[in-house]
Amino acid sequence: MKGYGQFCPIAKACEALGERWTLLLIRELLCGSHRYNDFKRGLPLISPTMLSQRLNVLQQRGLVELRRSEDNKSREYHLTQAGLELEPIVMGLGEWGARWVRSQMSDDDLSVELLMWDMRRTINCAALPDCRTVLHFEFHDLGQPYRHWWMLAENDGIDLCVDDPGFDPDLHFISDLRTMTALWLGDTTIVAAESDDRLKICGASLLLRNLPEWFMFSGFAAVKSGLSDARGSG
Template sequence: MKGYGQFCPIAKACEALGERWTLLLIRELLCGSRRYNDFKRGLPLISPTMLSQRLNVLQDRGLVELKRSEDNKSREYHLTQAGLELEPIVMGLGEWGARWIRSQMSDDDLSVELLMWDMRRTINCSALPITRTVLHFEFKDLDKTYKHWWMLAENNEIDLCVDDPGFDADLHFVSDLRTMTEIWLGDTSVSQAEAVGKLAMKGSSQLIRHLPEWFMFSGFANVVRGVA
């Protein structure tokens, strides 16, 4: 990206972070993504070439580094100290967006891949049964490629699947993409969506009863909308 030709620290920071996808990659790293496939799930529209390029640039700028995984079988991307110090800036940007911009969400902004990946990484597994718990999400407005999603929680870990894992679902959600996104973002509640027939839950009454304990919403769900 061409520089601004200014010594101002704000200008230099914008040069380092202002390219397309860069801040969203920082978001993914702050949310725990470490490997290439994790980034692709959080950023489904980024091309493989662009992803590799942006990761290389972030390394060159000293914001990201490659480290060996705990099992020493692969390499993972981690934020450096400089990258970690971006957390309040990125989260503050998200809070501002939730307060002032989220009402402008169009159908083109809806992404079932990002929604399910976000929900998967915030599910509170410790509040679920120790034995395997299978959550099945059905989006009635999507085609068969993206219509069904499963989460398998076991031993305090959770996997996200787009293919039927072959286990009976303990809880089955039926909704549309916009409604589930609005629930996740805190723009409507589970009870409100159920009341107007936009959400149905079938299965374990215990899981439904304890839903607020294990189904965590977006970190920006409680941000109050601003009034212009």
């Protein structure tokens, strides 16, 4: 990236963070992704070459470091202190986006891979039964291989897959991608989506009753849009 030719700290920060994919890669690291395949699931459109380049640059800039995994069998990427200090900046940017530009989402912005990956990492396992819990999501507007998704929650961990794991689902969600995305972002509610026949949930009654306790929405879902206020004040 060509520099701005300015000593201003804002300009220098933009030079360090302004390249395509960089802030989203930091988002993934802040959300708990540490391995190459995790980054690919959170950033499905990034090419392997670009991902490697961005990780290398972040290491060179002192924002990311390589560590051995706890089992000492693989390498993991972790934020350094400099990288961790970006959290309020990145989350603040997300809050601004939720307040002012989330309504500009087009069909091209919809990504079932990112949606399912985000949902998977925010499920509250502590509120699920101690035994294995199988969640099946069906997107009736998508073709294979993205129509069916399964989450297997067991031992405080969740596996996400597009291949049938062979277990009967405890809960079955049927919807379309836009509705599930709107639900995840807080732009609609389960009650509203069900009443409009855009969402159907069926399965274990206990899971249905406790759904608000374990089915967590986006961290920005509670951010109120500022567009109506801005238009009203004009």
